[in-house]
Amino acid sequence: MSEVKLAAEARTEFGKGAARRIRRADKVPGVLYGHGTDPVHLTLPGHELQMALRTPNVLLSLSVGGKNELAIPKAVQRDAVKGFLEHVDLLLVKRGEKVSVEIPVHAEGDLAPGGNLLEHVLNALPVEAEATHIPESVTVSVEGLEAGASVLAKDITLPSGVVLGIEEDAVVLQVLAAQAEEAAATEGDEGAEAAEA
Known part of the structure; x- marks a missing residue:
């Protein structure tokens, strides 16, 4: 099982317009949730995420604001025609936890x-x-x-x-x-x- 490190940024802008701006910058909007915590809205690097998602159930090591989190992709939305990533839902996991x-x-x-x-x-x-x-x-x-x-x-x-x-x-x-x-x-x-x- 491969573990891929990604640098993520916390996102404060929401809505279609904000999502379009993020995608134009070759980034992908996403949400990190799980373990009873509040969902964290993220911006992820587009190319690196696309490469990581070629491996099914890839384990992502996210660096978010100086804090490291482990996550697995739960839902991935792609553009129906061009296939580029539109949004990703990530599930927070811990080492040793069963999923x-x-x-x-x-x-x-x-x-x-x-x-x-x-x-x-x-x-x-x-x-x-x-x-x-x-x-x-x-x-x-x-x-x-x-x-x-x-x-x-x-x-x-x-x-x-x-x-x-x-x-x-x-x-x-x-x-x-x-x-x-x-x-x-x-x-x-x-x-x-x-x-x-």
């Missing part, structure tokens, strides 16, 4: 022959982990799985100290039977019926 997060699920290996499809029922797995030891992702082997097979949450090996945040029997991945042949056969039947008519 609920979602970690990406990656599949590796080849399915059994037959043109079957792998469906990601869950792209991210809800887990509970120590704030400073959140895994970046989990990898699941689907080598040789046949149509109809599924990978349940309990089948995924999690790093030490990480526990599932969902039911053990929840389906994460499943293998679907190839349907291209069935569709072609159905089209052939329809063509024959049309010819008879």
